[in-house]
Amino acid sequence: MRVVIAEDSVILRDGLVQLLALRGVEVAAAVGDAAALLAAVAQHTPDAAVIDIRLPPTQTDEGLRAALEIRRTAPGVGVLIFSQYVETKYAAQLLGDGGAGVGYLLKERVVDIGEFVGALERVAAGGTALDPEVISQLFGASRRATALDTLTPREREVLSLMAQGHTNQAIAEAFVVTERAVEKHIANIFTKLDLPPSGTQHRRVLAVLRYLEAAG
Template sequence: MYIIIAEDSAILRDGLAQLLGLRGHRVTTVGDAAALHAAVAEEPPDVAVIDIRMPPTHTDEGLRAAVELRRRLPAVGVLLFSQYVETRFVDTLLADGSAGVGYLLKERVVDIGDFNDALDRVAAGGTALDPEVVTQLFGRGRRSDSLAALTPREREVLSLMAEGRTNAAIARTFVVTERAVEKHIANIFTKLGLAASDTDHRRVLAVLRYLQSS
């Protein structure tokens, strides 16, 4: 997998590049949004890992670069990597309903294996969201009529789906069988009106509905 890391901290970006290189990935590192755009123009990556706050103002340069990247190259996965929970940034990045987006908090990534798994999910068109980001999104009272129809357990299952958990991982969390989880997910799809389709990924659509509902 080809990865571009856009991060102004030289220690962090070089450390990530080295660790990901050891796992067989090809990595390019840049320190600001302008350099990110130039690197993407030269060769689009499978995933871009982007810090939200980069030079020169250290406010939202990374976010704006991520949104522009998704607009021009929707097939490129985008993984925001930040010290802060900025839920409005998730809203902006998901505004077009696209998949292949992640948001992880730097201080909570303690295992390079988990980080690598998140990159794989985002590159494949899935989602990878830190549980704290999901909690704050859910805690803002974000509901729609369809989400209100979900049972408490179905909401918990959908929350874990938004974190990128597999059915097996969700089953372990609740100490139930995978078949029980599959039943919950089927109920979620039904209540959200997500019919089976050859062109749409219902799991991703359910997560986006969860994140974008208001």
């Protein structure tokens, strides 16, 4: 797996490079601003980009806007936002754009490099990796009535764990139920969200994106 990193803190940037290298991840470029990030993605075509939200020159939302640009110009590149903050406006747009291969993790809540690399691998492979706190804030940003209102509390919990990248087996273990029970919940979610079987669309990803569009 080959990645680029955009992080303005030199210490954190160098630390990420070293930690990822120890896990066999190739860091093609590690940069400190959005312009350099876009140039690095265009040059190296990585599997994924790890991006902080607040980058120079304004230290506001340059990272998220760069991430949106990457999704537009290089949709095959996974995007993992790695920040101290939850920025609901652009995050909802990023996560609800109909694509896959997106993630959003909070720095202070990542305590295991193995879990971080696992999340990065899921994003690079076209899946999702979302911190529960990010999901909570995004979902709470809007109160519009949607098909999601028809989900039961347990179905919402299952969908939340799906958004975090958990497999059916992991969800079953979390709820101490069988995988068949989880499969039934997921089938109900697909039905309620009007996601019939398709040979060209990934229903699991679409369900997660529908969940996140509530914050759009």
